[in-house]
Each structure stands twice: as structure tokens, then as C-alpha cells.
Amino acid sequence: MSEIKYAVELTPPDIEPYRAGNTAIDYVTSFTAAEPGPHVLVMALTHGNEICGAIALDKLFRAGVRPRRGKLTLSFNNVAAYREFDARYPIASRYIDEDFNRLWSPAMLDGTRQSAELRRARALRPMVDAADYLLDIHSMQHATAPLMLAGLLPRSRELARKIGIPELIMCDAGHAAGPRMRDYGGFGDPASPKTALLIESGQHWERRAAEVATDVMLRFLIALEIVTHDDVAALGGPDFDAHPRQRTIEVTEAVTITGEGFEFVENFRGLEVLPEKGSLIGRDATREVRTPYENCVLIMPSRRLVRGQTAVRLGRYID
Numbered sequence: 001m002s003e004i005k006y007a008v009e010l011t012p013p014d015i016e017p018y019r020a021g022n023t024a025i026d027y028v029t030s031f032t033a034a035e036p037g038p039h040v041l042v043m044a045l046t047h048g049n050e051i052c053g054a055i056a057l058d059k060l061f062r063a064g065v066r067p068r069r070g071k072l073t074l075s076f077n078n079v080a081a082y083r084e085f086d087a088r089y090p091i092a093s094r095y096i097d098e099d100f101n102r103l104w105s106p107a108m109l110d111g112t113r114q115s116a117e118l119r120r121a122r123a124l125r126p127m128v129d130a131a132d133y134l135l136d137i138h139s140m141q142h143a144t145a146p147l148m149l150a151g152l153l154p155r156s157r158e159l160a161r162k163i164g165i166p167e168l169i170m171c172d173a174g175h176a177a178g179p180r181m182r183d184y185g186g187f188g189d190p191a192s193p194k195t196a197l198l199i200e201s202g203q204h205w206e207r208r209a210a211e212v213a214t215d216v217m218l219r220f221l222i223a224l225e226i227v228t229h230d231d232v233a234a235l236g237g238p239d240f241d242a243h244p245r246q247r248t249i250e251v252t253e254a255v256t257i258t259g260e261g262f263e264f265v266e267n268f269r270g271l272e273v274l275p276e277k278g279s280l281i282g283r284d285a286t287r288e289v290r291t292p293y294e295n296c297v298l299i300m301p302s303r304r305l306v307r308g309q310t311a312v313r314l315g316r317y318i319d
């Protein structure tokens, strides 16, 4: 599979002004309204090279946006990795030691293992525990349409519909490599009211990803009545007032890499629909991976084809 080079169109913002914050956790700031309401958490830089979220939060800070009710917390997560960001090697700064977004189980967080990401996850955990709603802002390796990752719970899917963008909502379980923050604790519990969404805003470094991240964040805050449409209209981009027909992709399985030398048979970028059941997608030394049904959608094929990691997820349109 040949490398596709993407231009770095985004400039990582200076987040040092937000280091001190006001929560005793570095790079985490909370604003509390007089009127009671939910605690809403917006997080950026869960992956250090996904700078669109940092741009969206920076905009919100600069505009002085405050919640009309409840509590709004803004967090820059993997700051250590973000500091390593270098536009010449933009892929390198996803994390320092390990993926911050594969650590979110009590067993892992309560355990004794140490890493830069576990330290940060442990520091942020009280905030994630305290939040009623979470939006975790990400971007993707390939330039495909933005995806709202709503998980398996109906309440998350309803919130994604209420936000109204992007067009594609994905209902997915996590990765074999470890649980995501979005599925941690009450966020993944059918009996809890806590609701989390993860937005994949577009390709990591395209201008469009920052626009999508910003518009989704603003519409998330409007949907939860933390701000009004008019409060934040000046910050909105091309999708701020858009009303696309939303479609849902149900993810049926993740292809986890089990052998050495896994390769895709084509240069897939994601959202390809393979009409025939049994189409060959990729192979390693010992097995071939084929589509399990007709009209199979390929979701976020990875460029890091390492054993134990997800190579691609497979799904189908359900509406």
C-alpha cells in the first residue's frame, strides 16, 4: 500500500494560555453557570496529532463563550504528544508511549502499569467521571467524510441526530486493543444517563477538519442547551446551519490484525462500499480477509498495520 501524502493546512494553536486552567488539572478549564444543568465536557487532543479539536477549543476560549446553564469543561488531553507535533512529520505525534484512547477501563486505570498516557488518563479520570455529556474530538488518517461515532447505545444515537451533523453516524463497538474513553464507565452503560460521542472530523490536517470540529462542537452545546444558536453563530462555519439527511452505518465487526505483514489489496481510504459478498480486502501470511456480506462498508482503514491493532472496521448502512 503506497503512502498518501497529505498537506498540513492547519496550524497547531498555542495552548500554553490554557495550561493553568482552574480545575487543578493542567489544561482543563471549567465554567459554571448560575442556572443548574448538566456537566458537559468537550475534549481535544486525545490523539496528539489531531489538531482540529485544539483549534475548535481555542476558538471557544477566545470568543469568551460561557454556559447559560450547568457546567462546561474544556480539556486538552494528550498535551505531551501534541508538544511533539512537527508539521514535517505530522504522523509521529499521535502519542508518547501508547494510545491514550485504549486505556479506559477501571482495571487499567487502577493498575500499576506506568506510561505517559496512563498518567494523563489517571489525572483526567475524575473529570470524565463527573461529566454527564462528553464530546471527544478526533480526526482521521484519510480524507473521507466526517463520521460521528455514536457507539451502541440508543441515547448516543439520538443525541447525534439532534446535533444534526455530520451526515454519517456510525454505531460501533470499540477496538480489541483496549477500551476508549467514550465507552468508559456510565458512558458505555445502558442503565446510565451519561452520554458520549466521538467525532472524526476529517483528515488530520485539512482545513475542513477544523471547520467540522468547530461546527459539531457548537451544535453539541446548542443541542444540550448550554449555549443558544445566537450565542455562538459568529463562530460557526459552513455546517453550522446545515441539515443533511443523516445516515447510520452499523459496524458489525473490527478486523484485528493477527499475523505479520498484513496488507490491504487496494489503497482503501474508507467508506468504500463493496457490493459482492466475499470480496478480498486484505491478507497476511496466514489468512485472507473477505467481506462477510453484500454492500459491505469499509470504515477507517488504518495505515499502522500492526499485530493486535484494528486494520479496518466493516459495516452496513441501516437507514
Ligand SMILES: [Zn+2]
Pocket: 046, 047, 050, 138, 139
Ligand atoms: Zn483520534
